[in-house]
Amino acid sequence: MKSRLTIAIQGKGRLSKESVNLLNKSGISFSVNNGNLLAKAKNFPIDILFVRDDDIPSLVNNGIADIGIVGDNVLIEKIIELKNSNIKKVLDLGFSRCKLSFAAPAVKNISSLKNKIIATSYPNIVRKYLIENNITAKVVNFNGSVELTPYIGIADCICDLVSSGATLEANNLVEFKELLKSQAVLIINNDINNKKMLYVEKLIKRIQGVVNANESKYVMLNADSSDVKAICKLLPGSESPTLIPLEDTNKVAIHALCQEPVFWETMEKLKAKGASSILVMPVEKILN
Ligand code: PRT
Ligand code: ZN
Numbered sequence: 001m002k003s004r005l006t007i008a009i010q011g012k013g014r015l016s017k018e019s020v021n022l023l024n025k026s027g028i029s030f031s032v033n034n035g036n037l038l039a040k041a042k043n044f045p046i047d048i049l050f051v052r053d054d055d056i057p058s059l060v061n062n063g064i065a066d067i068g069i070v071g072d073n074v075l076i077e078k079i080i081e082l083k084n085s086n087i088k089k090v091l092d093l094g095f096s097r098c099k100l101s102f103a104a105p106a107v108k109n110i111s112s113l114k115n116k117i118i119a120t121s122y123p124n125i126v127r128k129y130l131i132e133n134n135i136t137a138k139v140v141n142f143n144g145s146v147e148l149t150p151y152i153g154i155a156d157c158i159c160d161l162v163s164s165g166a167t168l169e170a171n172n173l174v175e176f177k178e179l180l181k182s183q184a185v186l187i188i189n190n191d192i193n194n195k196k197m198l199y200v201e202k203l204i205k206r207i208q209g210v211v212n213a214n215e216s217k218y219v220m221l222n223a224d225s226s227d228v229k230a231i232c233k234l235l236p237g238s239e240s241p242t243l244i245p246l247e248d249t250n251k252v253a254i255h256a257l258c259q260e261p262v263f264w265e266t267m268e269k270l271k272a273k274g275a276s277s278i279l280v281m282p283v284e285k286i287l288n
Helices: 016-025 053-061 072-082 123-132 166-170 194-214 225-234 264-272
Strands: 005-010 038-040 046-051 067-071 087-092 098-104 117-120 138-141 157-162 174-182 184-189 217-224 242-245 251-258 276-282
Touching: 005 016, 005 053, 005 194, 016 194, 046 053, 053 067, 053 072, 053 087, 053 184, 067 072, 072 087, 072 123, 072 174, 072 184, 087 194, 117 123, 123 138, 123 174, 157 174, 184 194, 217 225, 225 251, 225 264, 264 276
Parallel strands: 005 046, 005 067, 117 138, 117 157
Antiparallel strands: 038 046, 067 184, 087 184, 098 157, 098 174, 217 251, 217 276, 242 251
């Protein structure tokens, strides 16, 4: 029974750098040589396949890869196409966030899609949405430059990925309906053998630890003892902060692991409640 794992990640594109970073931070070292299709990890029984993102769900579905990192948008599109897939989504990875939305040259609404031509790279998701909402429209599949199709007169509106919205704006398109939110996700094949599963579980725990750490901050601040309660209430996602007495007997240091983002606004509120010397520090790994 083979125990060495194979993970498929995007070779060149928006997911590549963060996928490699995530594996490296999970303690897997391998060399990335531009153009190479395969790398072998030196310190974990795993081979890394560098492929196009669209191929990742199929590779995991048929077991050529045991694990994959792919955009949820690509995964959902493929799962609708496959009908019965052998893929299990195990983790949200927190990067490459975007949404899949309808957009048109002038503000529209969903009912105005009736009998229109919609250009998209996600025909299965769009058709499913139209069927569920009883809308008859023509869906045309485009694999690139979808946002140009209304301008050149081959579609009335589009359904495409949006992150900052700058591409829509540059093409005079207005977003009028969000179909789904997406981010990179970790997927595995459902039939992984027991020997491999031990390593898969170990890897998932490590990746989970890196993702949790990315979203967490370690906060240290000083405060008057009388302000501790009010200040602790403001610390986002922290379970039980540590209180450390300071030389000045009225004051304490508060240390807390915040498992949610700590924004400038939060720091300003902490200061307004009497906190001083507020330090917010990155967390590298968390093992729960
Ligand atoms: O060559 P390969 O097939 O591997 O890559 P690809 O060209 O198909 O995909 P790639 O690398 O462009 O994107 C990979 C994944 O990144 C996508 O499947 C999404 O999960 C995620 N992602 C996140 C995005 C975006 N943000 C994004 N903004 N993918 C594409 N875009 C495009 C969008 O299609 C539009 O053209 O960026 C434009 C919009 O961006 P804004 O910032 O102007 O709104
Ligand atoms: Zn692609």
